[in-house]
Amino acid sequence: DGTVYPASEGRVMTNQSLGHGGPGCTVATWQELTGIHIDHFVMVDFAGVVSMADAVGGVPVCVDANIHSRDGAGHGSGLKLEKGTHPVKGEQALQWLRTRYGFEDGSDLARAKAQHMYLNSMVRVLRENATLSSPNRLRRLAEEATEALTVDPGLDSVKKLYDLSTELRTVKPERITMTTMPNRYVGARVEPTEDAEQ
Numbered sequence: 799d800g801t802v803y804p805a806s807e808g809r810v811m812t813n814q815s816l817g818h819g820g821p822g823c824t825v826a827t828w829q830e831l832t833g834i835h836i837d838h839f840v841m842v843d844f845a846g847v848v849s850m851a852d853a854v855g856g857v858p859v860c861v862d863a864n865i866h867s868r869d870g871a872g873h874g875s876g877l878k879l880e881k882g883t884h885p886v887k888g889e890q891a892l893q894w895l896r897t898r899y900g901f902e903d904g905s906d907l908a909r910a911k912a913q914h915m916y917l918n919s920m921v922r923v924l925r926e927n928a929t930l931s932s933p934n935r936l937r938r939l940a941e942e943a944t945e946a947l948t949v950d951p952g953l954d955s956v957k958k959l960y961d962l963s964t965e966l967r968t969v970k971p972e973r974i975t976m977t978t979m980p981n982r983y984v985g986a987r988v989e990p991t992e993d994a995e996q
Contacts, residue, residue, distance in 0.1 A: 821948060838952050846946025848892050853939050856885030857920045867900035874899040914976035922971050
């Protein structure tokens with residue numbers, strides 16, 4: 799949610815780039831902001847999150863305290879989890895990814911950290927269970943993914959997604975990194991620090 803300029807007029811929230819120009823605009827915005835070239839993008843909508851979590855039989859998440867995502871005014875995703883590890887799928891997967899109130903300080907950054915945990919866990923599930931070792935199940939998952947995902951032209955077919963997921967088997971989970979750009983709060987907004995590009 800930091801502020802940035804490309805593909806928009808003036809300084810606006812980076813999440814506005816999607817509405818202004820679609821995924822390509824968002825890619826251009828993040829490349830400009832971070833200085834990192836982005837080869838491909840995959841965008842999943844909330845309905846896709848539910849179907850993908852169901853397709854892999856749930857994604858395990860671990861919480862170190864009880865979670866109830868509701869603030870004093872009744873806002874929040876409705877997620878309720880007891881302390882420990884739980885497989886989330888269906889509506890609960892959607893709640894996990896939308897939850898802000900209930901994680902750490904209730905900020906977008908806390909939500910991003912939880913989303914990173916979820917994605918890393920999903921990658922582990924894809925690698926470790928039969929989903930990736932069974933070509934038929936993998937093809938079904940790739941077919942579901944093509945319905946749930948918006949992708950760039952480099953990943954725009956079942957075969958390309960299937961090939962990508964088979965390549966994923968060779969990547970150790972600890973080699974996959976999720977990161978948040980160094981930032982600071984300016985009022986209620988997050989902006990990159992001056993040395994963030996380094």
